[in-house]
Amino acid sequence: MTSIPKKHPPHTLSLTVNGETHSFILGKGPNEVSPSHTLAQTLREKLGLTGTKISCDRGACGSCTVLLNGKAVFSCMLLTVECEGKEITTIEGLSDPKTGNLDPLQQSFIDHTAFQCGFCTPGIIMSTKALLNTNPSPTVDEVKEALSGNFCRCISHYHVLDAVMDVVKKEGNQ
Amino acid sequence: MKSFVHFNTRSVDEAIHLLKKYEGKAKINAGGTDLLGVLKDRILPEYPEAIINIKTIPGLSMIEDGEEKILIGALTTLADIINSSLIEKTFPLLKEAALSVASPQIRNVATIGGNLCQDTRCWYYRYPDGIGGRINCFRKGGKTCPAVSGENQYHAVIGAKKCYAVCPSDLAVALTALGANLTIAGQKGVRTIPVEEFYHPLGNTLSPDEMITAIHIPKPFPVARQTFHKFTLRKPIDFAVVSVSSLIFLDQEICTSSRIVLGAVASAPFRAYKAEEFLKEKKLSAKTAEEAARLALDGSKPLAKNAYKVEIAKTLVKRAVQGTE
Amino acid sequence: MTDYRFIGKSTPRKDARDIVTGKIKFINDVTIPNMLYGKVLRSPFPHALIKNIDTAEAMRIPGVEAVLTHKDVPEWMGGASPLHVRILDNKVRYVGDGVALVAAETEDICEEALRLIRVEYEPLPAVYDVEEALQPEAPRLYDMFPGNLMPPENRIFGPHTLQEVVIGDVDKGLEEADFIIEGYCTYENIPNPMPPEPPGVIAAWEGSDTLTVWSASQGPHMFKVALQKRMGSINLQSIGSPVGASYGSKFMSWQYVLPAAALAKATGRPVKFCYGKAEHLAAFTVRLGSRIYGKVGMKKDGTVTFVSGDWLVNTGAFSETAQAMVAVGCGEAQLMLRCRNWNLKPKVVCTNRTASGQIRGFGGQELKCALTPIITMGMEKAGLDPVDFFKKNYVKPGEDFYWRDGIRWVCRGIDFSAAIDRGAETFGWKEKWKGWLIPTSVKGAKRRGVGVGVHGNADVGEDVSEAFVRLDPNGTATIYSGLAEHGTGQRSSICKMVAEILQLPLERVSVTPTDSRVNPFELGPVGSRGTYAIGSAVIAAAEDAKRQLFERMAQKFNVLPEELETKDGTVYVKGRTETKIPWIKGMGYDSTCMGHGRFEPDFSQPNFMMIFTEVEVDTGTGKVELIRVVGATDVGQVIDPLSLTNQLNGCLGSAGIDSALFEETVFDTRLGRIMNPNMIDYKWRTFSELPEMEHVILETPFPSHRFHAIGVGEITPSPGPSAVLMAVSNAIGVRMNDYPLTPDKVLRALKKIATTKRRGKR
């Protein structure tokens, strides 16, 4: 039987978000990351990346969707301490950091007014991005499936589908 | 969320050691898609002191093909199960069940082990502490189950006595139909138990120092017709109102044997033995399907608001037997 | 039709880039230095007296800055008129009602502190049903409301505020009727508008007399007015943030703003107060409950000879606007039904469930959802096609109605018959409608049916809006408006209107932040008033600014101001584009032109929405699937096509059509608790289940403003729920009138499971 490592928990934590690595001290103080903090909390409160939204905070609405090693996940249902060593991408990391050029998806959402209040939009864009990363030419049904965990109460779904399919078409995939 | 001590464990032994050390005051975290909700709403009578991350244990996320069975590691995500061509080919019903769970984002992190061990979704049990305090139901040590004469539309219709919560796991239903076994590691060593015997009315048979490490699923022989039907109010996200997993061994039109399991009707996946018995050596027709459905739900005792579940279950059994949508 | 440069063309929303990059700051994305967080301790009892509260232990936690109870909160009052709800009281009236407030350095600390507050309650009997609440022996929520009856409101919309529809002579209508139908229907499944962003606010004091409130209010300026009424004459600055949707619910939310202000006052520090989703769903506001016992007379040709009945409105613990919603609902009923004899009497009743709020459909949806199924029984009896019936009875130019102000208005809008015809054609109504309780098609266990509903509102011209438009010499225009952006794209649309009038590139027109110290009065984008009311004020301000500009530029050209024209920041004489002078040449760098515009209420131009639905019912499981929706409307002139279709698509969500299908707040009446305050158990529509959706949008010019347009956004969900009831009834051949049509109810109607007693006491 292995013995329990002596020092628990580790005192620092590093997170790679949008290509940049950030170090935190683990602890309960106002400026530290607590072991009970969710990734969504850390992104918003410690890194100021408030593009990731929290709505249900229970894994049911998709507002907090980010990419973890390229896959769409709910950042409200992940502990920050368990994200060490992973690549995290948020909505703020989609546009080109140097030129500020938008991702084609973002531009298409603008062109189609694929939002109303816009609260759900970052989550929807991130889920779509994850889909297009693995499947650049999805069918409408595949897009619907990929977005099936994203809540949009304003019912911007129809415009979202138009925006996404337009990108799929323009990128010459279909 | 209230704080806790957190451990990233590197081995099953280490995890078990910690579980033992905390004497029931620690919780394993796999994907966390269930556990974090439980913690945030503070529904447990005793908030855990420690959280033990098992995702850091190497080797528990895998799907291995064997001659007679397939082995799935407890940390395998539902997405990996869905994307496995081996699973698709061998256990299409398991793929369907995994695909029916929650949403893509959840399936990317949710594990099969966590799915089997998730806490019930009874809304009395899950009532959030922040809105007037948690409800002290029978499952939490209270005297009665408030669902019995309350809002019981999603509660048990068969065999419940003290607690009417249902087992929420879709994979448990599928794995019961497939006759799968669990490998459980604990302080006392390793044991194996059929999924069918894993649940009891107030949860599962794990002791506080145990964890699931793997799931073994025998390959059905001869090849059987597999179906998984889950009825929900809407397609993604929802837990089953009722589900039916079935394995029907056919010789021409004749059913040689079958396994029919109902989900969300009881505290555990419910084997419809009477229906299975009845179908043996029967030609599958609308009439036999009707009778199988009746027998499957024979003995059900719905509460005031969930008689519809019985009717839906019958329809699903009928459709499963007939092989229609 | 006029071909405009911007109006009617799709242009990107001004905030689009910020939205898609995550830069936009919703209220919970904002932090200000030295800020504390606030949280509420919530009652476990639906009705109880607080005998004792001990906060000492909570106060001792490091990081806790204040704990307030009913003993030490300021006497600011909320609730309806008369104001009757304290921020915290010594009595709680629903599960989730506030008991104590905590301000601390972090939300986690707040939560730990809440758990250490010891409260001793004396539970009281509770009442949830409107009719039970009216009984003399019923528990009483407020001493000032005997019988739990809220008094009719006689001020909110002027001295004659409409609180019932009593017109003509019902006895005469009884005589004239070929059919008399008596019915009962409820819309009491308490749908929640459930915007994604939970309500939130930051409050900060400067000294003791100046309060700044940052909030996601849908109408920040009106909110200031309302708060000042509640807090006395303090200086109040109300700053709006983008609204993470509201659907009415976040228009005026003193429930969380006054506590935040109280905590900020007690601690001398800014306090942020943002609800979690469970609080949002269980302790904020839901739709009013609506129950009607009605009687309707009808002639064979579809003429309605009378409507009478009792309309019982359940507010829950309170409602800030129930009486106002009753007023608007009473007006809207008359728009839908041309009828000379009315006796519709509302009763507004408090009960021990969560409070109600104003929600898209504002009284009208609540009323219609319960009234239409009763009217429908009449159509069925008379064998009338509902499309023909609605077409015959919807208000037409020259016809009159009493609006919320109790004043008789004559419709000078347009006739919507063309929209109805085009909608029916697009939907294929003639082919699909097979008669009452007859399915459109049957395939195995699947049965399809169709239904239609109608709604309209004269609120497109409600209330006052003011705006300034300032022209700067560099050829830019700034709109001063308190208009909040809550998803309709209205802040961008008013830029289009101003750009059109001033012929400026859209990039050169901007709107001030919604800050009440900067902007003139603006009620806010409620009802469907954005286009006509708010738009008219802005248009008038732009015209006024343009007039001033021309006055200054006229001498440069030696012409009369009226002879001038402007384009792209230059001025020229009409027809003589060769000499263009930039604004700065006439204005100098040291001046601005400030135009002022004001809109006065006009209730003479109702809008219109018809919804056609097709459903498929699986008779084996009782599941109802919405297959297709066609909306039909006439908006006069489209301002922004994409924003308009977005609003029309919105008919499904925000406690709209889906409140007939699966949306409901499940309430345990033994515990007084809401069982589904989360987004798993509260059902909402997902991407996987989108019906086919099509809209017929006509553009028949209205005599409204410069662009002849009216708004429609608010009403798009309202005709839907009753249309779904009709469609399901037709599909399964059994009349259904119990929202929402869950599998349970459908299977009961099909007699596959035994039926039990329904709600309703009579």
Ligand SMILES: Cc1cc2nc3c(=O)[nH]c(=O)nc-3n(C[C@@H](O)[C@@H](O)[C@H](O)COP(=O)(O)OP(=O)(O)OC[C@H]3O[C@@H](n4cnc5c(N)ncnc54)[C@H](O)[C@@H]3O)c2cc1C
């Ligand atoms: C919005 C939403 C919708 C959902 N819908 C569905 C659905 O439709 N069907 C369904 O079946 N589920 C559903 N779920 C539940 C979902 O959490 C599970 O399906 C998921 O598989 C749990 O896996 P996990 O790894 O995240 O578990 P965790 O949250 O990590 O763990 C769950 C529990 O199991 C214990 N545990 C985890 N792994 C082990 C192990 N190896 N040995 C012993 N104990 C262990 C943990 O201590 C914890 O108590 C839904 C959840 C959400 C939030």
Ligand code: FES
């Ligand atoms: S906020 Fe994370 S899923 Fe809703």
Ligand code: FES
């Ligand atoms: S745009 Fe408002 S919720 Fe999606």
